[in-house]
Amino acid sequence: MEALEQLKARVEAAVPGAQAEIVPNGSPANQPSLSLDCGHARTVAEFLRDDPDLRFDYASNVTGVDWPEKTIKEKIKVKKLVSGVEKEVEEVCERKTPAYLEAVYHLYSMARKHGPLILRLRTENRSDKVTLPSLTPVWRSCEFQEREIFDLYGIIFEGHTDLRRILMWPEFTDHPMRKDYVEPDDYEYEPTPHDDVLTRARQHYPGGTPA
């Protein structure tokens, strides 16, 4: 499997209008990934599966990841008039990273036996525009995993054959794997309440935990 750059070039050549950008990976496992835009995701996927010498016919793993809004304090050099003299000065400024939900696809080729190609599809934001093109028509193995992402993260996959909740019961409304999910306060008595369990114990039994 050639390097990711050539692969990106091949994808953009094969599917006109597809924007693919390489997302670096800091860990020593060095598995950089390819972020695709939502419009052409399915055509790129079909190309990757049907191209004779790529033949990514096996979508091994589909993962949902939640990137909430984070404020990063950054030191950036800024030219400022400091007591009338133009000087480079370190300044800390907050920068809000864009918040989005992400679906990560790990593709392998069983025919060519070559390693993971990682695709990332990102939604516009975390609240209302959370739809992504489903890749189940391309790889049938994404069916249950995309249903699980819909269930636990709330990404709506349009084009999915049968998008229902898979793990939680149908009447459940929230998405438990999101970082800002608040557990329901179904508190059960626990003999060793400490830190957060202790606080909930006090709320429930103001008079002190029962014997």
Added chain:
Amino acid sequence: MSGLHQILVWIGEITGIIVVFGSCFALTTIAERKILGRMQNRFGPNRVGPWGLLQPLADGLKMITKEDIVPFSADKTLHFLAPLVLTVPIWLAFAVLPFGRNMSAIDLDAGILFFFAIGSASELAVFMAGWSSQNKYSLVGAMRAIAQMISYEVPLVLSTVPVLMLAGSLSLNDIVAAQGTHTYLGLACWNVFTPWGLAGFLLFLIAATAESNRSPFDLPEGESEIIAGFLTEYSGFKYALFFLGEYLGLFAMTGMAVTLFLGGWHAPFSWLEWVPSWLWFGVKFGALIFLFIWVRATLPRLRLDQLLNFSWRFLVPLCLINLLVAAVWFWTRGWNSVPALLIRWLLGAAFIVLPWHWLGQALRGPLPPPRKYTYAE
């Protein structure tokens, strides 16, 4: 014999049968679990009483004290009657079996007819149980039971026809008497030592296993597919009654197999005749019960369509061919010298083995090429 004396004799016979086969039911439940255990590298129940002998008592008490749940939407009367309709007729079937020399309750001259007429009442009971429980699994179980029992009634009865023809009578005592003579070095000439007898015996056993819902054919209560089939909604004493009915059905079938093919209460060798006759019946009876338990420990279950194909396309034709073999045997009854007997035996055997092979192929269809497994480096 005066009226009163006659009644006392009947009461004695009835209590005798109920006591013997009631305790035999208790013993068989514990024997089955211990033998199954031993075949599966474990002990089987050995906590209640010495070697677990009081286990049936414990089971009985548990069954009586367990709550008897009747589903709300069930058809109450049918649900209540089903175990009775199954168990009571089976007791009647024991009336005609000859357990020892002139030890049969009633000496009917059409004993076999009576036995099979009574035997077919259990199908109605099973369907009543399945239908009245208003449970999907019970319904599927009841449907399976009807299909299985009807299609295995035919080979059951057909496999006994050669015995009747050659014994010349429907009465069980005459059949046992017909097997009473002894040949060389005292070997008794039971029906099972003749080609048609051996084939009939095997066919009868297979059909009897299906009739009493035992292992390779326990589809009506296939517990790995439809929970407990028609027994799903039964608990407490009704469940125990069903089991009593099932085991009694098994005893009746085994008793019939012993009477028809294994020479009833006759000893295998003439110089063993001094042993009491009912003991021989017991030994052969126990051997067959062990065979049923052994089959239960080994074989997986058949699927419904395979079960029906097996009966209609394999057992019934074989039973009919068995009639032909019996005819050949009867036609060559004059050959008494040893080589003649040998030829007579081989002729009969050939008539049965070849169709058995061809029918097996026809049943299974062309043998698929043996599975070859390639190995990738």
Added chain:
Amino acid sequence: MIAPSATLELGESGEPQLLEVSLGPQHPSTHGVFRMDVSLDGETVVKLKPVFGYLHRNHEKIAEKCSYLGSIPYTDRLDYICSLTNNWAYAMTVEKLAGLGVPERAEYIRVILSELTRLINHSALAGFLLQDMGALGTPLMYAFREREKILDLFESLTGARMMCNYMRFGGCRCDLPPGWIEQTKNLVANFPKFLDEFESLLTGNEILRARTEGVGVLTPQLAVNAGVTGPMLRATGVNYDIRKVDQYGVYGRFKFRVPLGERGDVFDRYMIRILEMRESLKILEQALRDIPAGPIIDPKAKLRNLRPKAGEAYGRIEGPKGELGFYLISDGGPNPYRYRIRPPSLINLTILEDMCLGRTIADAVVILGSVDIVLGEVDR
């Protein structure tokens, strides 16, 4: 296969009268709390929708609150029949994420333990498959008799029979007790006797062949596209075994073969697992023969507050049930930002409906048995 009755009896309101049965979470042969909404026409399956979630503990959310070390005992509870392969998959992914090396002896111990786990899983599966088919527990008890011997080995090494919690990042927790290797050697020596006994009891059995041949056939194209992995995939003839593809750990040094099936039906899956057990025995002999001495954990591997650099890693192994993968995203903190498990049991169930349509209830139960699922891994 029973041809579905051409004309379904139509109810009064015109739609076909089907028997809606839920082979419910509480059912003798669903291998745990797994439900199938089945609608039957007589005995033939017309619709089959699997329902999961009864054993969902949200293991991934717990792992996001736990430290890297704290998640290892939880991985035992994923596929609770083969806890050591789960540990290895997780430990390998964290080693990839943090860039830790593993000494030789630890790699050999890992191979030995995962092959022993494969023996447990495949023999237990063959037993459960026959239990679904109606053989009252005899094959299952033979399988459990052998499984007990292996579990005793695990207990003397890791301390627990099933919840081993043995692998750490950079190696293993403790070294082999004296005499462990000899016990394992003679276990491996007389395991084939059990396999022959098992095969003579089952493989020739006409009823078993009648119940399994041609049942639940899976085509290679559908299998690959549906992400089916493990013995189920190799039963359809696709040559894909991650031990050979990735050569992770020290699998490259061992000479063993990968059995491939022909028709991909339930009988092939059963036979592939039996043949794979024989191959695992070969690996075990070679591994036990030339296991080196030496440290069992990388000296510079830190046990507590491991903080890998920000980044992500996807590690996978050939678990007994298929490709078991872990995908970890770290943001430099003590606990993982995202902890994802690729469950082979769940993904192998994608095509359960395709295999069961048009067959009877008895076949649907047998096909489910041959897929080999464990609900701890399906629901996580």
Added chain:
Amino acid sequence: MNGAGIIKGMIETARNFVGSYHDKARLTTVQYPEEKLPPVENARTIPFLVFDGDEAMAGLRCTACQICEKECPPQCIYIIKDPVKKPDYVGKMQIQPKVFDIDISVCMSCGICVEVCPFDAIKMDQVFELSTKDRFGALLLDKTQLAKPNDYFVKLHKTEASEIDVRRDDEKRKAEAAAAAKAAAPKPPAAPGGAK
């Protein structure tokens, strides 16, 4: 032959049936209450606190550093420090736990607390008959119920225990030697007057 496979299977179960009466390998059941499996050295069920000497509460090795409480995955250990210090085996003043509870209904016997404990204060027990009638109180073992003497630990895990004892003894000997040396040499530093 049609029935060959079935007959082979029947012979197999028959061999097992007959074998179970004389062949030890074919009957592997251990009758639990009467016969018990031999204890396995590495086995682990629930943790217990080790104490030296004979008096439990004084000899506790635990110094309430709460590492095990932080590292325990199901968070079933609960420690409150006791400000009063006491000398440990090397003579250094150490904190001791006022409350040390383990909720054995939550504990999953993973043994991580044993690995991370720097003072060898907590070890894994092998008792498995833990059933009680009370769902809460009886399953919450406090300090006194958890404490077990060191020779019980030696009896359970011989190899590990002997290594620890050897290490602790020569540390104690080194500490005493250092204390003796310090006691023997207070005079010379006093003479040169604080020459560091």
